Amino acid sequence: MVDATTPKTVAAPIAPSTGKTTIDDGVIAKVAGIATREVPGVFALGGGVSRAIGAIRDAVNQTDRSQGVSVEVGERQVAVDITLVAEYPVSLQKVADDVRVAVYTAIEDIVGMDVTEVNVTINDVHIPGDDNADDETTKVARVQ
Numbered sequence: 001m002v003d004a005t006t007p008k009t010v011a012a013p014i015a016p017s018t019g020k021t022t023i024d025d026g027v028i029a030k031v032a033g034i035a036t037r038e039v040p041g042v043f044a045l046g047g048g049v050s051r052a053i054g055a056i057r058d059a060v061n062q063t064d065r066s067q068g069v070s071v072e073v074g075e076r077q078v079a080v081d082i083t084l085v086a087e088y089p090v091s092l093q094k095v096a097d098d099v100r101v102a103v104y105t106a107i108e109d110i111v112g113m114d115v116t117e118v119n120v121t122i123n124d125v126h127i128p129g130d131d132n133a134d135d136e137t138t139k140v141a142r143v144q
Helices: 025-037 048-059 092-111 132-143
Strands: 042-045 069-073 077-087 114-126
Touching (some): 025 077, 077 092
């Protein structure tokens, strides 16, 4: 007969000090880039030159998911800078705020690090139907 007060044997969880996990800065930037691209109102990431290079990479199926994302990684904290193009006519402040939330959530949930800040720079607005500007960045990829 087992008494309810009898202690039960439970396997001890593995101590967190049994090894070291290293996450490359590029992985954190990629996580931030993927999270940013999923935000409604974000058309593209990066500045003009990086978008042109991105178009070339897309043409050869080498998409850079961290394009337009810069991270500074400490021991347990991350600071993120994101440059993006927003879609017209969305609220630019709402897009920036939504990007911050998405990046904070993704890095804290997936990477497991604290995010100290997410700086968002909106360097252009994409107007649907005004694809002449887009042709300039993708024309390089078509020529290749």
